[in-house]
Amino acid sequence: MGSSSWEEFFAVHLPPTDFEDNRTLLKEFCDRHDQYGNKIALVTSGGTTVPLEHNTVRFVDNFSAGTRGSASAEYFLEQGYAVIFMHRQKSLEPFTRHFSGQKLFDMLDIQERGPNTTITVKPDSVDVLAPVLSRYKAAHAAGAVLHVAFTSVSEYFWLLRAACECLARLGPRALLYLAAAVSDFYIPKDRVPTHKMQSGSGAPVIQLQLVPKMLAPLVSLWVPAAYVVSFKLETDDSLLVPKARAALDKYKHKMVVANLLQTRHHRVILVSPETTQEIVLTREEVHAVYQKYDDSFILFDLESASSKGEF
Amino acid sequence: MGSSSWEEFFAVHLPPTDFEDNRTLLKEFCDRHDQYGNKIALVTSGGTTVPLEHNTVRFVDNFSAGTRGSASAEYFLEQGYAVIFMHRQKSLEPFTRHFSGQKLFDMLDIQERGPNTTITVKPDSVDVLAPVLSRYKAAHAAGAVLHVAFTSVSEYFWLLRAACECLARLGPRALLYLAAAVSDFYIPKDRVPTHKMQSGSGAPVIQLQLVPKMLAPLVSLWVPAAYVVSFKLETDDSLLVPKARAALDKYKHKMVVANLLQTRHHRVILVSPETTQEIVLTREEVHAVYQKYDDSFILFDLESASSKGEF
Structure with missing residues (x-):
């Protein structure tokens, strides 16, 4: 079975519910940095899912914690790029990725003095946390980073195309660093069952279809002047x-x-x-x-x- | 196609590499709390994966952020249970689940005074963070919670059985709260390809097999006296x-x-x-x-x- 065309993919898969909000955020971000003549790096990060059911109890996922994408986003910021960090929901994010929730909690000391409770970072943890926290705060204070999140492969493609539409006007000042682990396969919408597959009815066979290669229209049509980097794993x-x-x-x-x-x-x-x-x-x-x-x-x-x- | 027996599943799937370390931790934890006559709740949380390739670029996943399991673990601790929190790697954990990495970072203020940098939680965030942090610290100081992590469904089953072997001696003082979203299906080891499936060779068909129902030996053989709670979604x-x-x-x-x-x-x-x-x-x-x-x-x-x- 061949892949469908990219036009067909967008025709069949509706945009995600928060799509217009994200498109507005992307447009504002790109317009602002374009005005100042800044460079923008779009970094995609983490894996996409392919739902196996409409109500999505199960899905096929791609292996990626988001380490490379989130680390690279920090580097682009350091090099003076504004960064659109387009990441899988709950995957690693720049700066915070260095510390898990437990690691941060273990760095904190509570001082309870009656009504005046204070919480401070332990002195021996300050050395580790301060440089990362400073860079995080500087990037956010400068409005240099925008986070947008996806989960499914169709959410990813809708966001990617929207970002490209905003980035096109930057010409060669736009860099696309496509580190996300995107599904090669998906299940056509009309073959996805509405309810959870019942294990009583025997093991199911999942018939997958190839995802269209979005890199083709991206390079030739959406952002022809941008510096596009793709990954091969x-x-x-x-x-x-x-x-x-x-x-x-x-x-x-x-x-x-x-x-x-x-x-x-x-x-x-x-x-x-x-x-x-x-x-x-x-x-x-x-x-x-x-x-x-x-x-x-x-x-x-x-x-x-x-x-x-x-x- | 029917399911394999649970004995067959354990015979075919080798234990995870860190299995003996986790088994030692489980045994020490259960022995210690058993000595004091404590109750222990085993809380499983998050989804399991089914690898589609030996090198695991792709896998089938079950939907679960771990909200219910991690929240319930907090509740069991509050009720005086010691808690084994058996969770999907990187899913939500008790206490820290209330605050994402960015949320915690945004609560922190850096004061740079030459060599004496300090980091404190902003006064208006202390009210939110202090009660959760206090309960986290109390639970950890008392040795009342043990975290063990799984990713694949076979890792989950190996850990679950090991925990049951340690919990059996507690009789009715053991409670099992099986909130993890466990795969119903898996791909038999001999049918999993070694290398990444190539999209050039057409869309693949994935033939799944039913996972054996571990609840059967768990209730009848492993922990017959325990209070076992299962979930149906x-x-x-x-x-x-x-x-x-x-x-x-x-x-x-x-x-x-x-x-x-x-x-x-x-x-x-x-x-x-x-x-x-x-x-x-x-x-x-x-x-x-x-x-x-x-x-x-x-x-x-x-x-x-x-x-x-x-x-």
């Missing part, structure tokens, strides 16, 4: 570079960041139309990056790429 | 009570909490072998519960049940 090393290069040939964008699931924390291959650049971190470098940025290896990749003038 | 109202009652007849446990996906925040039906009790919150009650406990309606259910001596 594979588990078979022999397919990695051939598939990255095939994607560049087909979609005509600027870069594919290719990596293997097994080694993605210390190895990526940056594939551009002219070059193939492998970056492997040594054990010491991984340790140094982790020390500085937690587990955000992609920061290192971008610094390397950037020093070569690719960004 | 349906989308079709007409199936709700019949399916709850059928489960009680089949597995011989103490209670099914039945609810519809669409109305689960304000309506549940408590089904025991002798009674069927519907609890519907009015708009005012929902508001009052949300004010006090955030979005944890189940607390109200349990208080009602408890006042009737069912717990």
Whole structure:
């Protein structure tokens, strides 16, 4: 079974309920930064879901905690970009990703003095928290970051196209960094059962359909002047570079960041139309990056790429 | 296609890599509280995954943020239970669930005075945070709560059985509150592809198999004296009570909490072998519960049940 066209996908899947609110937010954000001549990076992050039932008890999900996307968003902010952080609901977010709820709670001390209760961060935790918190507050005070959230693959596509419509006017000052793990497959709306599948009726067979490749209209129609970076995650090393290069040939964008699931924390291959650049971190470098940025290896990749003038 | 037996499931699926560590933690926790004659509630929370590939790029997931389980864990602690909180990795946890990372960050003020940086919670946020933080600290200081995390359905079953083995000696002082959203279906290990499915080769068909009903050996063999509460989430109202009652007849446990996906925040039906009790919150009650406990309606259910001596 082939994939449907992207026009068909948007015709069949209605926009999410909060779509107009998000579109307004995107438009205001892009207009404001465009006025100042700022650069904007759209960072997509986390996995998308494919509902198996209309009422959505079960869904197919893609593996992604959002580590790379949320870490990269911090880096783009540091480099002076305004950032649209388009992320899977409840996945990791820039800055807060460094501390889980329990980790933050354990950093706090309560001082109860009658009616004057105060809560402070323990002195030995201030060193760790203060630099991250400062950067968080600076980014938000400057209005430099906008969060928009998706869950299903159709919500993701609606938001992505809306963001592109706002970013188009920025021309080459727009950068798209498509790190989200987007489903390749979905279940056509007319084949999704309304009620929860009953286990009593035997194990079901799920017939999936290919998702249309949105990178095609995105590059050729929606944001033709933008710097578009896509990602390729594979588990078979022999397919990695051939598939990255095939994607560049087909979609005509600027870069594919290719990596293997097994080694993605210390190895990526940056594939551009002219070059193939492998970056492997040594054990010491991984340790140094982790020390500085937690587990955000992609920061290192971008610094390397950037020093070569690719960004 | 029928389901495999529970013995077969454990024979085919190896224990997770950190299994022995978790088993040791469970055993120490149960032994300690058993010595003091304490009651222990095992609360399971969040959804389980079914990997579609060995390297797990994609998986089928069950819808659950862990709201009900994490809220209920707080309630059991308040009622003097020690709590084993067995939850999906990264799902909501007791106490911290009230505040997202951004919400906590926005509560914090940095005071930079040269080398002496301090971070404090803003005075107007102390009122909201202090009661939750106090209860969190009290529970942890008393060693009253143990967190163990799962992701896949096989990890869940291995942990569940290990917890039961430790809880068995507590007899009726053990309560099992099985709120996790467990997959009904899985893909047998020998049919899971090693590498990422290639979208070029056409849309795949996923053939699922029924998961064995672990409630059967759990009630009859593993913890025969415990108070076992299971949950039923349906989308079709007409199936709700019949399916709850059928489960009680089949597995011989103490209670099914039945609810519809669409109305689960304000309506549940408590089904025991002798009674069927519907609890519907009015708009005012929902508001009052949300004010006090955030979005944890189940607390109200349990208080009602408890006042009737069912717990």
